[in-house]
Amino acid sequence: MIATSGGDAVSALAAKNATSTIPIIFITADDPVATGLVASLARPGGNVTGVTFIATELMPKRFELLSELVPSQGNRSAGEPEQYEYRARDARRAGSGAREGGAAPYPEGQHRSEIDAAFATLVQLQAGALVVGNDPFFNSRRNQLVALASRRAVPAIAAFREFATSGGLISYGPSIIDTYRQLGTYAGKILKGAKPADLPVQQATKFELAVNLKTAKALGLTVPQSILARADEVIE
Numbered sequence: 001m002i003a004t005s006g007g008d009a010v011s012a013l014a015a016k017n018a019t020s021t022i023p024i025i026f027i028t029a030d031d032p033v034a035t036g037l038v039a040s041l042a043r044p045g046g047n048v049t050g051v052t053f054i055a056t057e058l059m060p061k062r063f064e065l066l067s068e069l070v071p072s073q074g075n076r077s078a079g080e081p082e083q084y085e086y087r088a089r090d091a092r093r094a095g096s097g098a099r100e101g102g103a104a105p106y107p108e109g110q111h112r113s114e115i116d117a118a119f120a121t122l123v124q125l126q127a128g129a130l131v132v133g134n135d136p137f138f139n140s141r142r143n144q145l146v147a148l149a150s151r152r153a154v155p156a157i158a159a160f161r162e163f164a165t166s167g168g169l170i171s172y173g174p175s176i177i178d179t180y181r182q183l184g185t186y187a188g189k190i191l192k193g194a195k196p197a198d199l200p201v202q203q204a205t206k207f208e209l210a211v212n213l214k215t216a217k218a219l220g221l222t223v224p225q226s227i228l229a230r231a232d233e234v235i236e
Contacts, residue, residue: 001025001190003183007053007134009035016048023190026050027183029134032201041201049196051182053134053159053174053204062131062157062172065209068224069170069216070129070155115141119148127154134159134173142166155219164210164235169219170227174204208232 002019004011005027012026016037024047026037032052038044041052122130132138132145139160146167149156158164159173182202190196210233216223228234 001187003187009037012037020047022047023196024048025183025186027179029053038201044201045197047196049186049199049201051179051202051204053179058173065170065172065227066129066131066157068227069221115144119152122154123152130154130156132156132158153219155221161208161210161233164212167215168212169215170211172209173207175206175208178206179204210235
């Protein structure tokens with residue numbers, strides 16, 4: 001069995017192209033049907049199945065939460081590398097729709113130095129807030145992102161609760177732990193003889209809203225009760 005994970009479907013597609021017989025299970029933020037990983041979510045077919053993070057669909061919600069938290073600021077964002085251009089278009093649309101007349105400049109960065117440069121660009125744009133892309137790369141760089149957001153005094157929202165618990169302002173998205181538990185369940189079934197073609201692609205089922213009040217205070221923000229009431233975790 002082969003297990004892959006990533007914000008994009010590149011690793012899963014590489015595994016699929018390499019073998020049509022070895023069972024493959026994946027975690028991806030991409031649409032597994034649109035990228036050609038599976039024939040459909042209900043009937044994946046072939047030797048591939050897994051779990052999707054539902055990344056793009058949650059982007060409008062992140063813009064909405066950030067707009068509630070930073071209502072006086074322009075609607076500007078930064079996000080994922082250019083190889084995820086279709087997601088960038090979705091993010092721009094979500095940002096523009098979050099508030100009438102909003103603009104969504106889109107600084108990109110996929111290496112440490114490029115992330116530093118992207119934050120400098122945000123300052124030049126007088127960006128009111130930052131939306132961090134839903135990708136394992138950004139999650140792996142969360143300490144850098146948290147430090148830069150703090151230094152530049154940029155309110156930021158990310159997908160995973162680990163961003164908020166590491167000192168970021170707010171996060172909303174699927175539970176990493178729960179999603180990998182779903183993947184592990186499928187791994188167990190396949191090792192006991194189940195075929196990937198018979199296992200529907202699962203979607204993340206547990207979503208977490210985390211808010212860091214200490215960071216909000218440092219940024220001079222008051223977290224609305226509407227957000228606190230919905231939060232799964234409030235960090236003080």
